[in-house]
Amino acid sequence: MNITREDVLRVAELANLELTEAEIATYGPQLASILSFCEKLNELDTASVEPLAQVLETAQAPEIAQVLETGRPATQSADDVTARQNLRPDEPRDAMVIAEVIRRAPEAVEAPTPYFRVPKVIDR
Amino acid sequence: MSATASWTVSTIRAALEARRISARELAGEFYARIESENPRLNAFLALSPERAYAQADAIDAKIARGEPLPALAGVPVALKDVLSTRGTETTAGSKILKGYVPPYDATAIERLDRAGAILLGKTNCDEFAMGSSNENSAYGPVHNPAALDRVPGGSSGGSAAAVAAGLAVAALGTDTGGSIRQPGALCGVPAFMPTYGRVSRYGLIAFASSLDRIGPFARSVEDVARVMEVIAGRDPLDATSAGHAVPSYLAEIDQPVKGLRLGIPSEYFGEGLDSAIREKVERGIARLKDLGCIPTPIEMRHTACAIPTYYLVATAEASSNLARFDGVRYGLRASGGTLADMYRKTRGQGFGPEVKRRIMLGTYALSAGYYDAYYLKAQKVRALIKGDFDRAFHQVDLILTPTSPVPAFRLGERTADPLAMYLADIYTVTGSLAGVTAISVPCGKVCGTLPVGLQIIGPHFEEGRVLRLARAFERAGGFEG
Numbered sequence: 001m002n003i004t005r006e007d008v009l010r011v012a013e014l015a016n017l018e019l020t021e022a023e024i025a026t027y028g029p030q031l032a033s034i035l036s037f038c039e040k041l042n043e044l045d046t047a048s049v050e051p052l053a054q055v056l057e058t059a060q061a062p063e064i065a066q067v068l069e070t071g072r073p074a075t076q077s078a079d080d081v082t083a084r085q086n087l088r089p090d091e092p093r094d095a096m097v098i099a100e101v102i103r104r105a106p107e108a109v110e111a112p113t114p115y116f117r118v119p120k121v122i123d124r
Numbered sequence: 125m126s127a128t129a130s131w132t133v134s135t136i137r138a139a140l141e142a143r144r145i146s147a148r149e150l151a152g153e154f155y156a157r158i159e160s161e162n163p164r165l166n167a168f169l170a171l172s173p174e175r176a177y178a179q180a181d182a183i184d185a186k187i188a189r190g191e192p193l194p195a196l197a198g199v200p201v202a203l204k205d206v207l208s209t210r211g212t213e214t215t216a217g218s219k220i221l222k223g224y225v226p227p228y229d230a231t232a233i234e235r236l237d238r239a240g241a242i243l244l245g246k247t248n249c250d251e252f253a254m255g256s257s258n259e260n261s262a263y264g265p266v267h268n269p270a271a272l273d274r275v276p277g278g279s280s281g282g283s284a285a286a287v288a289a290g291l292a293v294a295a296l297g298t299d300t301g302g303s304i305r306q307p308g309a310l311c312g313v314p315a316f317m318p319t320y321g322r323v324s325r326y327g328l329i330a331f332a333s334s335l336d337r338i339g340p341f342a343r344s345v346e347d348v349a350r351v352m353e354v355i356a357g358r359d360p361l362d363a364t365s366a367g368h369a370v371p372s373y374l375a376e377i378d379q380p381v382k383g384l385r386l387g388i389p390s391e392y393f394g395e396g397l398d399s400a401i402r403e404k405v406e407r408g409i410a411r412l413k414d415l416g417c418i419p420t421p422i423e424m425r426h427t428a429c430a431i432p433t434y435y436l437v438a439t440a441e442a443s444s445n446l447a448r449f450d451g452v453r454y455g456l457r458a459s460g461g462t463l464a465d466m467y468r469k470t471r472g473q474g475f476g477p478e479v480k481r482r483i484m485l486g487t488y489a490l491s492a493g494y495y496d497a498y499y500l501k502a503q504k505v506r507a508l509i510k511g512d513f514d515r516a517f518h519q520v521d522l523i524l525t526p527t528s529p530v531p532a533f534r535l536g537e538r539t540a541d542p543l544a545m546y547l548a549d550i551y552t553v554t555g556s557l558a559g560v561t562a563i564s565v566p567c568g569k570v571c572g573t574l575p576v577g578l579q580i581i582g583p584h585f586e587e588g589r590v591l592r593l594a595r596a597f598e599r600a601g602g603f604e605g
Binding site: 007008011014015016018019020033035037039040041046054100101105107116118120 | 320334364426428432433435436443450452454455456457461462463464465466467469471472475477480481483485491498500502503504505506508510558559584
């Protein structure tokens, strides 16, 4: 397993990370060592194994799996299922006071229309 | 230490009701102790006395009026700094969130608040909960109260140390690969990881969303059960929180343990396990046999693959979750250049070395050409590891293992080699990947002062069964010295 300087720079660009020269030099060998260790997984034959993204299907009550699979409750009223599982009613409500959020930004304009300020994106 | 340092939820309740102490006086004692002890432990990053005393006064008013008290009335608790708290700085142990004050409470914290708990402040942790020693905090490491030159474990090291040192009666931590259980073991306090989905993650600053759990540290298993009754349950604000009814854990913990079948997986007692810890854990298992439990050897054959699987899955999810820290909406913003420069500089300056390393690893594992070989492969092995647990729980009621292969190590001892640090999680990442529930309970000490933890793992939503055995074990004692 070899991670080149170019590999490190490419991944850092994908991840939007500015790295120092010292970091570029150490992350290469460290990632190589960790990824070599991860190659242990190739000793296992997983050709017939379904990937597991999360344990949710077993963590939820059975009726939820049914709803997720069919998109609708087959045997119960919509209210009944909504009350018993995790999909809350689709009703709009205030999430957070915009002013509270805007106030915490590093740079923002609060009034009259609140928005976050960022460096200019488009030159014209 | 003054007497209140060893008080539990029930002793606090009795003292408040008998008016031997007021909630305000009790909170004051804990703050005084924090003031004297925290300089050498570095367990707390921020305190919230205004909120704490307001809550204490409300409890005292209820007592004066003779009103019934809520479940955790007057109980001083500490909160890991990855949990959003209204009005109190929340940094996740990172420079990138320095000065950030959330406008809302995490659901678990809101529930503690409603139950009358006194929210003392925020505890130190590895940056974004990434670490096994607390040395990745941007605000300096926590020192283990049992041996100040040693780590408290991580990532919830501040919460574990605060409870162990009597600076809080209970604390919330988070566990993604062992971050509650391992510091619980290294600091010598009960430390509980609920089933995935049992406690709402709303307001938790996400590390790896398919693995993250919130759970309590306390001075006793009974208090763990009391806190769990408050924080567990469905939350409309977290679609992954489970709809299953929350049973009375307090009623369950005193049920008999005789006849419980306890699986002992040989894979957890092999190479790499400190021999003194092995002896303690084996004595603990013998003690449970004396109580009428039935230890049974079991096989969990994909255990050796758990560390690589965990570090691929967790870092992939982290690389995505941490994309939100870009200097636009909160926290640090580096200046200069274009928008893209601002993103890169903010993240480069704001994140510490381990967080950057994990973002790099996760980004690599998800990138074109490597996705199938690393991320998809890890998800498939995750299914096999979960299969090990499914099969084991057809045979046995609970599984027993050491929590950590080694006792608390010295500060700086493992920081040079990231891979060596990752191996500290070898006995805890399996349960994280499988979504099951587990506790670490104190199981004696090695080298005179260093605590050892016994891990008890149970099937999904069998928190009560795990706590029942833990309680019986704690009561039996006999493993000290």
